Amino acid sequence: LAGAKTLVMSLWKVPDRQTQMLMEDFYERILAGHPRSEALRGAQLAMKEKYPDPFYWGAFICQGDPSPLKMHPSLISQAVP
DSSP states (O other): OTTOSEEEEESSOOOHHHHHHHHHHHHHHHHTTOOHHHHHHHHHHHHHHHOOSTTTTTTEEEEEOOSOOOOOHHHHHHHOO
16 A cells, blocks of 8 residues: 555445446546546446445545556556456
8 A cells, every 4th residue: 555646445345246347347447548536436326327225336435646547558458358
């Protein structure tokens, strides 16, 4: 955590499957250039459509620098399967 500009964390335990779904959506949005806080919010709203109960999507928060990640284009192409 030392030196991390941003942390995305859960305030309570969320089942693994729903966490995986939300994180995959979050990272797709990050790779598309969305600011970190907006990427998380978008992923949460998408999860809300499938799982209306905030237990599944409301636990996740973004602390720190909310801006988009600065990545070299070659890193982005390597990250996308």
